[in-house]
Amino acid sequence: MSGHGLEIQYEDLVENANSIILRMDMKGNVTYFNRYAEDFFGYRREEIIGKNVVGTIVAPTDTSGRDLKAMMDDMALHPSSYVNNENENVQRNGTRVWIAWTNKSILDEDGRVREIFCIGNNITRLKQAEEEILKAKEAAESANKAKSSFLANMSHELRTPLNAIIGFSELIKEEGVGPLNEKQKEYIDYIHESGKHLLSLINDILDLSKIESGKMVLEPGDFDLKSLLEKSLVFIKEKAAKHGIALSTGIEEGVGVIRADERKVKQVVFNLLSNSMKFTPDGGKIGITARKSGDKEISVCVWDTGIGIEEKDRGRVFSEFEQIDSEYSRKYAGTGLGMPLSRKFIELHGGRMWFESEGKGKGSRFCFTLPLSVGQP
């Protein structure tokens, strides 16, 4: 094939390509405009050749206010910065479109840039989808912000009346304002406990929402797990004695100092123990066992001889706001958030939590594992 024939073939290719192809000189005047460009922008080539792109297919400023005239001037000065460029263009009927351009400099014999050869593809739909995603993301972020600030405000507003409820009932309860008869003692206890209960609900809700938004961070430190477990039992000692419940510990050698978030571990152990207290009838037993399993983990179990968990209730144990109904559950029901929160605290440490129960009336065992040092595989 002759050289001339090849040229005609290339011209044909450019002419019939399914892309916008044009050339312009360094002033921005169009020197070539292919058929696709004609159809796309709505100009016949004899109308546009010799005219400047600014004012025809380029609006002086785009929808967002960006100065496209300045961009074109800059492109003439620094064509190499615009090899790949996305910008807004305008069709003859005024419709704004987004085009992804690849621009190539055409040099003359002296090596000076003479013209720019531009190939463009319509990415308007892509840009619109991108904008919609961005808008949706912004909306989601602002909704999340609104939720956080709602929770913070709610927490603040509820604490103020609770301050009076808990505080004044404490003063009365301590008989600091005079002696109480039995009924008064009982009733003021109800008020005080209910106030404390409301407070733990608020705290649990805040914790859960922090976990859900990924804002809950661990504050790891070194502490003695053995002594934490023993001390936790002391907290329920009095109540256990009142109900004739025997407490026991079985903490094996090798359970000692670990690195974890002490406050959260304490909260988990305390939650498990108070659940056991709640669901164990008078005269029963509650215990804690702990042992090293493998060389990187400790497993801790809280067991009781309580009412156990029936097959049908198994799925609900770790659900939020679920409580297993029970004739044995003591005066003050929990928040219904204790178990899901405990499991999440353990999982944040990289541990696991589960329970075992052979059924109704057969007691239950709640166990969790903790790595010896949080954050280390």
Add this chain to the structure above:
Amino acid sequence: MPDNKKTVMVVEDEPLSMRLTIDLLEMNGFNVLSCTDGCGALDMLSQNIPDLILLDINLPRMNGFEVYRKISEDSRLEKVKVVALSASVMREDEERIRAAGFDDFIPKPIDTKGLIKKIKDHLSG
């Protein structure tokens, strides 16, 4: 020993919280000064020097941080302990309070025994 009584100043705009704190302090043998906003507190401090100030953060007009700044600029009040009280207990709130330089932070609702113990600890230290 009425002369050895320590004086605690309570700055609190919410009437029930104010009443609770005052009664609690008086029951535990403290002299109590009180006012319901920051300006009043600063006025009162020009005449009186308490041993400790319980300062609510969420005050009208001048908030607890601003009141604290004024107090710490006053050399006469150098030895006065200032404890922040707040129902805003999110981590960021507490960090901001600690960073401001308060001697302590007590979240609301207050634990009555805990509050008295903390005050006594600060006054004996």
